[in-house]
């Protein structure tokens with residue numbers, strides 16, 4: 001029996017990519033549910049000033065939809081959003097996407113061998129469930145006591161109705177979002193207080209605009225773009241090797257970071273503050289050309305005393321000093337360990353995914369969980385990297401889904417489910433490899449929680465992920481014709 005219908009949750013890169021690749025493979029009965037009012041996922045929501053890709057765009061695009069027209073090496077947010085909308089239109093999937101529709105829960109019906117979805121507008125059924133909810137879609141705001149009287153918002157929920165021009169702005173956090181937005185707003189605000197808890201390593205971005213001539217060349221000779229993509233990939237694989245099993249490469253990356261600080265920051269006190277004390281790569285390495293220069297501007301202060309509380313007029317730090325602010329920006333990251341939350345997923349025997357994941361979210365190749373037949377998690381647990389492009393990861397995951405669907409078709413089966421032994425064996429191998437990676441050398445990051453659990457990182461090269469996901473390993477799954 002051929003599996004006919006697929007329900008996809010989320011219309012970011014994962015959901016749009018899945019719908020497009022499924023359609024290319026001949027699976028036409030696909031419905032994508034998106035709670036936002038546009039496709040785009042994080043690229044729809046993150047509109048903060050300075051938002052842009054931190055991976056060169058020739059790698060941060062679908063391999064089946066190369067774009068020779070990126071304006072810059074690192075495309076800005078609006079261009080990435082437009083690209084994804086164009087891919088959806090050109091692959092004929094716009095009519096498959098139900099916008100402003102949140103999937104509240106999904107449960108496996110054992111009698112019918114189908115997924116039943118409860119959405120904000122009604123019910124839906126499908127043979128296969130694909131979640132493509134991203135790892136960075138739920139903003140996290142730390143529980144800092146006190147109440148600030150002015151506007152306060154997260155970078156992923158930027159209030160464009162609040163003019164920051166000429167205002168005193170406090171930015172909490174110094175991760176990837178902060179290092180993009182601080183240089184973007186610094187020239188227009190009167191005072192910018194940046195609250196840093198711990199410094200992160202950086203790498204020069206070396207961004208540049210593509211000339212019209214280059215774009216013409218890329219259009220005419222697509223192989224040139226593929227070559228550039230391959231070279232970016234190779235460089236990122238080198239980074240992945242350094243962070244996983246070749247730590248002797250790390251000092252090279254650290255020296256680039258040190259040099260960047262030395263060049264941009266002359267003041268010894270500021271230099272001390274921005275120089276990280278942890279191992280390079282433990283936190284995500286941030287690519288930037290303008291972060292340090294922005295910090296040296298006269299209207300910017302880098303505050304390293306811990307934020308203690310908000311007062312109606314500003315921010316008080318642990319040393320007792322209070323700094324006035326008109327606007328507070330939380331660049332404090334995301335709740336990254338929920339994966340599908342707040343959606344509730346119930347598998348066979350009434351067991352929920354939250355119960356299965358009580359200790360830590362886990363999935364075979366980041367994609368499948370025993371007890372949850374015909375369910376695939378795109379960009380699921382342990383498929384994030386310190387380097388590389390999540391679009392590459394997403395494509396590899398979708399290829400696995402296609403391989404699973406082909407297996408079902410070939411066997412005339414109705415359900416496919418990962419065997420618990422395969423799942424456990426993969427997990428042991430994964431945890432063993434993770435323990436030797438740079439992410440477990442002791443730093444705060446969105447990968448590892450306070451108990452040392454790491455449900456986010458992939459501890460091998462990306463070409464390994466591709467290799468492992470492109471086929472259904474013998475004995476890894478069970479099929480059922482029921």
Ligand code: NAP
Pocket residue numbers: 052053054055136142144172173174175176177178180195196197198283284307331332333334444445446
């Ligand atoms: P993040 O990397 O998790 O950074 C959060 C920041 O907030 C950290 O500096 C953290 O300090 C700080 N923080 C958290 N709680 C705090 C508190 N109570 N007081 C003071 N500081 C606090 O979040 P993000 O910058 O949004 O980036 C998340 C991920 O999104 C990135 O790693 C990247 O993968 C992705 N991203 C990508 C792009 C892109 O260009 N493609 C852009 C932005 C983000 P500690 O470091 O001390 O914990």
